[in-house]
Amino acid sequence: MSSTKSDIKQYQDLLKQYLDTKDEVVLYQAEQLSKEIKQDVSPDEIIDEHYNTLLKLIPDMDSQIKDSFEFLIQTMTSYALAYKEYHELRTKQLELKAEIEVAANMQNTLLSTSIPQVDGLDIGATSIPAKLMNGDYYHFVQDDEGNVGVAIADVIGKGIPAAFFMSMIKYAMESFPENRMYPKVILELLNRVVERNVESGMFVTMFYGLYDVQRQLFYYATAGHEPGFIYRAQEDQFKEIDAKGLLLGVKKEVKYNQYVDEIHDGDLIVLLTDGVTECRSGDRFIEREEVLDVIKENKHLPAQDIVDNVYKYLERLQNFTLRDDFTLIVMKRSS
Amino acid sequence: MSSTKSDIKQYQDLLKQYLDTKDEVVLYQAEQLSKEIKQDVSPDEIIDEHYNTLLKLIPDMDSQIKDSFEFLIQTMTSYALAYKEYHELRTKQLELKAEIEVAANMQNTLLSTSIPQVDGLDIGATSIPAKLMNGDYYHFVQDDEGNVGVAIADVIGKGIPAAFFMSMIKYAMESFPENRMYPKVILELLNRVVERNVESGMFVTMFYGLYDVQRQLFYYATAGHEPGFIYRAQEDQFKEIDAKGLLLGVKKEVKYNQYVDEIHDGDLIVLLTDGVTECRSGDRFIEREEVLDVIKENKHLPAQDIVDNVYKYLERLQNFTLRDDFTLIVMKRSS
Amino acid sequence: MKGALTTVPIIKELDIVGARQSGRNLARDLGFGSVDQARIATAISELARNIYLYAGSGEISFQEVQGASPVGLKIVASDHGPGIENVSKVMEDGYSTSGGLGAGLPGVKRLMDEFDIISDDNGTKIIVVKWLR
Amino acid sequence: MKGALTTVPIIKELDIVGARQSGRNLARDLGFGSVDQARIATAISELARNIYLYAGSGEISFQEVQGASPVGLKIVASDHGPGIENVSKVMEDGYSTSGGLGAGLPGVKRLMDEFDIISDDNGTKIIVVKWLR
Ligand SMILES: [Mn+2]
Ligand SMILES: [Mn+2]
Ligand SMILES: [Mn+2]
Ligand SMILES: [Mn+2]
Numbered sequence: 001m002s003s004t005k006s007d008i009k010q011y012q013d014l015l016k017q018y019l020d021t022k023d024e025v026v027l028y029q030a031e032q033l034s035k036e037i038k039q040d041v042s043p044d045e046i047i048d049e050h051y052n053t054l055l056k057l058i059p060d061m062d063s064q065i066k067d068s069f070e071f072l073i074q075t076m077t078s079y080a081l082a083y084k085e086y087h088e089l090r091t092k093q094l095e096l097k098a099e100i101e102v103a104a105n106m107q108n109t110l111l112s113t114s115i116p117q118v119d120g121l122d123i124g125a126t127s128i129p130a131k132l133m134n135g136d137y138y139h140f141v142q143d144d145e146g147n148v149g150v151a152i153a154d155v156i157g158k159g160i161p162a163a164f165f166m167s168m169i170k171y172a173m174e175s176f177p178e179n180r181m182y183p184k185v186i187l188e189l190l191n192r193v194v195e196r197n198v199e200s201g202m203f204v205t206m207f208y209g210l211y212d213v214q215r216q217l218f219y220y221a222t223a224g225h226e227p228g229f230i231y232r233a234q235e236d237q238f239k240e241i242d243a244k245g246l247l248l249g250v251k252k253e254v255k256y257n258q259y260v261d262e263i264h265d266g267d268l269i270v271l272l273t274d275g276v277t278e279c280r281s282g283d284r285f286i287e288r289e290e291v292l293d294v295i296k297e298n299k300h301l302p303a304q305d306i307v308d309n310v311y312k313y314l315e316r317l318q319n320f321t322l323r324d325d326f327t328l329i330v331m332k333r334s335s
Numbered sequence: 336m337s338s339t340k341s342d343i344k345q346y347q348d349l350l351k352q353y354l355d356t357k358d359e360v361v362l363y364q365a366e367q368l369s370k371e372i373k374q375d376v377s378p379d380e381i382i383d384e385h386y387n388t389l390l391k392l393i394p395d396m397d398s399q400i401k402d403s404f405e406f407l408i409q410t411m412t413s414y415a416l417a418y419k420e421y422h423e424l425r426t427k428q429l430e431l432k433a434e435i436e437v438a439a440n441m442q443n444t445l446l447s448t449s450i451p452q453v454d455g456l457d458i459g460a461t462s463i464p465a466k467l468m469n470g471d472y473y474h475f476v477q478d479d480e481g482n483v484g485v486a487i488a489d490v491i492g493k494g495i496p497a498a499f500f501m502s503m504i505k506y507a508m509e510s511f512p513e514n515r516m517y518p519k520v521i522l523e524l525l526n527r528v529v530e531r532n533v534e535s536g537m538f539v540t541m542f543y544g545l546y547d548v549q550r551q552l553f554y555y556a557t558a559g560h561e562p563g564f565i566y567r568a569q570e571d572q573f574k575e576i577d578a579k580g581l582l583l584g585v586k587k588e589v590k591y592n593q594y595v596d597e598i599h600d601g602d603l604i605v606l607l608t609d610g611v612t613e614c615r616s617g618d619r620f621i622e623r624e625e626v627l628d629v630i631k632e633n634k635h636l637p638a639q640d641i642v643d644n645v646y647k648y649l650e651r652l653q654n655f656t657l658r659d660d661f662t663l664i665v666m667k668r669s670s
Numbered sequence: 671m672k673g674a675l676t677t678v679p680i681i682k683e684l685d686i687v688g689a690r691q692s693g694r695n696l697a698r699d700l701g702f703g704s705v706d707q708a709r710i711a712t713a714i715s716e717l718a719r720n721i722y723l724y725a726g727s728g729e730i731s732f733q734e735v736q737g738a739s740p741v742g743l744k745i746v747a748s749d750h751g752p753g754i755e756n757v758s759k760v761m762e763d764g765y766s767t768s769g770g771l772g773a774g775l776p777g778v779k780r781l782m783d784e785f786d787i788i789s790d791d792n793g794t795k796i797i798v799v800k801w802l803r
Numbered sequence: 804m805k806g807a808l809t810t811v812p813i814i815k816e817l818d819i820v821g822a823r824q825s826g827r828n829l830a831r832d833l834g835f836g837s838v839d840q841a842r843i844a845t846a847i848s849e850l851a852r853n854i855y856l857y858a859g860s861g862e863i864s865f866q867e868v869q870g871a872s873p874v875g876l877k878i879v880a881s882d883h884g885p886g887i888e889n890v891s892k893v894m895e896d897g898y899s900t901s902g903g904l905g906a907g908l909p910g911v912k913r914l915m916d917e918f919d920i921i922s923d924d925n926g927t928k929i930i931v932v933k934w935l936r
Contacts, residue, residue, distance in 0.1 A: 011410070030406060058397060062393060064389075065396075065400065074845075075366070076841075077841045080838075085896060105535070167506075168445065200441045320761045321761075363844075409711070416712075
């Protein structure tokens with residue numbers, strides 16, 4: 001617990017100056033000084049310096065006041081200790097954070113997917129982790145005929161363990177053949193992968209969709225995933241995607257239902273994770289309608305802008321602290 | 336930044352008592368009090384309380400001293416902030432540690448491999464991480480004819496990112512077909528997987544061996560991995576496994592050499608990572624010969640006991656603090 | 671002064687001190703003690719320095735408010751600077767806006783009871799409140 | 804008193820205060836200022852409380868020493884209690900020996916300049932030194 005004795009001298013000068021002038025500018029300087037010396041001087045040392053400066057200015061100081069400083073310094077010892085621990089903790093935290101950041105970057109690289117460029121289908125997507133590592137996941141594939149497969153998934157839980165588990169899902173999906181695969185088949189295969197690692201205690205919700213670009217049909221199946229929406233341009237309203245299916249990893253052999261919807265010009269397909277709909281602002285839960293309203297207001301924009309604007313809107317409502325990983329995909333048919 | 340006002344009242348009483356008695360027992364009580372209120376009361380609030388108590392005791396306090404307290408409190412604001420951050424940091428640190436532990440358990444489950452039971456080949460293996468998560472990896476496979484494939488690998492680096500990357504290798508290996516695959520082919524395939532994720536900046540050393548149980552032949556190839564040893568029972572000595580090959584992930588298309596050795600009755604195959612051979616005791620590096628001596632002393636035991644005894648020996652030499660992940664495999668032919 | 675607004679323009683560095691002084695006077699009038707006065711002054715410094723350093727100019731305004739508690743001091747710092755690109759980033763500890771040593775916006779948030787920020791191409795507005803306890 | 808040894812037995816709780824007082828007097832005589840006196844007293848409290856709570860009885864001894872600096876105060880806390888089973892664990896933050904709120908041995912280590920500990924079935928000996936700067 002060493003201190004920069006030269007810096008602390010400034011304390012003496014400023015204190016004298018303040019006692020002479022009582023000027024706010026000196027308090028401002030004291031604040032700036034305290035920021036600078038904070039690293040090296042602990043609070044009990046500040047008080048000691050304060051006391052010594054006063055002693056020089058007022059040699060005949062009341063003996064009670066003198067004694068009171070001994071008492072104050074003893075009380076401050078605990079704070080000095082906490083203060084030292086604080087600096088050590090910061091160093092440790094930075095190391096750990098750096099390690100996790102490397103892992104998170106790696107995850108970003110590993111999980112990266114590019115958004116397919118398709119005539120007549122404009123796609124926007126974003127996925128933002130609440131902590132450093134993401135336990136949400138989205139993925140696009142495109143087959144030879146240009147049809148677009150889209151996966152959106154959420155590991156129950158967040159942080160490092162969830163992210164770790166999600167990388168497993170990714171490798172499993174990459175091992176699938178590249179030709180057109182229907183949503184129900186993919187979920188059934190993935191269910192087996194997750195179930196095989198059931199001891200990990202992790203479960204995954206996933207929605208898988210296949211957009212047939214020739215016939216403008218959207219096939220989909222869900223494994224307990226947060227329902228998405230289809231915006232019907234003609235009716236100017238959102239319809240919840242009504243699908244059912246068990247989470248991945250709960251049972252060994254699960255059969256998933258497959259659904260299909262026609263997509264018309266100006267319609268939007270909105271896929272999301274519960275981090276979008278269950279976000280909270282203080283004590284108030286944000287209603288799903290509020291999210292949909294923001295999408296509607298932005299529906300004339302390119303899909304990526306819609307997605308980005310919804311994120312910005314909800315980020316602010318949540319005071320810039322996400323409570324859960326946030327993933328949103330918008331697919332917009334425009335011929 | 337709220338404070339427990341009832342606790343802080345005790346400060347006043349103790350200070351008064353101290354000014355009356357100047358007794359060490361009161362300072363002792365002040366120390367105990369400060370430990371108790373530390374959670375809720377920040378250092379600037381302590382000083383404020385101190386000042387107010389003094390004001391009551393000495394109503395005609397020198398106005399310079401009064402002003403000096405305003406100045407001291409302003410200086411303490413930075414410390415109050417650091418203090419609040421300290422409490423938040425402690426909470427975060429505990430959360431993060433718990434998270435990493437969950438991920439480490441998951442990794443253990445995911446990377447688990449069972450040791451093949453083969454007539455005439457006794458296998459022992461262990462892998463212990465230096466930190467919470469393991470950047471070493473070993474894996475066994477067995478084909479229809481009972482031949483044993485063995486992989487041992489080390490990500491350059493340790494901790495979370497290394498462990499994360501290793502799970503990628505695992506999934507890549509699981510996606511390979513199950514029929515008999517030769518070491519060089521496996522390394523060439525894995526090299527492509529690692530190279531494809533080259534932005535991650537991670538490299539992997541790996542040794543892959545295939546034990547032909549019919550003909551008692553050991554085929555192997557290495558990707559820059561720490562050389563293992565074959566103990567020749569007839570000569571009663573260890574021979575370093577002399578193989579060469581580039582680390583995984585450095586170049587796009589790499590061809591690996593494949594080697595083969597005959598294994599005779601009583602021979603041992605020893606595979607390891609550099610965490611075994613490069614372990615240090617204080618300033619002294621442990622010689623590879625020392626490790627081999629321990630293996631030789633234990634060679635009459637079952638393979639798993641050999642492995643466990645070597646670990647115990649080196650763990651103690653290193654003062655129970657591993658500097659790198661530790662992985663050791665022993666395969667013992669006994670007809 | 672309930673509801674009444676005091677505004678201090680921030681153009682040169684010395685205006686930071688002027689804003690502190692106004693804020694401190696108002697806080698004292700409202701009944702805030704020395705600790706809170708010092709904390710409010712520190713928050714004002716940080717907000718005003720940000721304006722001075724990153725937006726060039728702007729203003730800090732003060733208002734007496736009622737809400738969670740009968741008396742509160744609301745401080746609004748606004749500028750027409752370039753705006754903050756990544757607000758969440760700036761709200762992280764260790765990512766200081768005013769050159770390393772400052773408390774930064776997370777510090778301002780810790781010093782006050784309420785904190786809100788709006789930032790876009792048209793500038794930045796930060797609204798904070800301290801309630802009298 | 805160079806090299807001379809003062810020993811304070813720790814048997815009842817009040818002995819903790821006696822050990823603090825002896826340590827503080829010696830520290831003052833050696834030229835330590837108020838801050839270091841308070842830190843030394845706090846370290847002594849922690850060591851003496853550990854003896855009182857976990858070993859039942861023991862002693863704290865003080866000695867003037869020379870070394871890294873011309874003047875230092877060496878404090879030895881020893882007991883014949885059950886010993887500490889896992890020293891690495893006890894030296895971790897958050898694993899307090901004296902019931903949650905204490906600074907624990909990591910705190911003692913932070914308060915002093917040197918720290919050593921020997922613990923086995925025959926008891927525990929903790930040696931700490933504070934150097935005069
Ligand atoms: Mn999740
Ligand atoms: Mn979620
Ligand atoms: Mn490694
Ligand atoms: Mn290694």
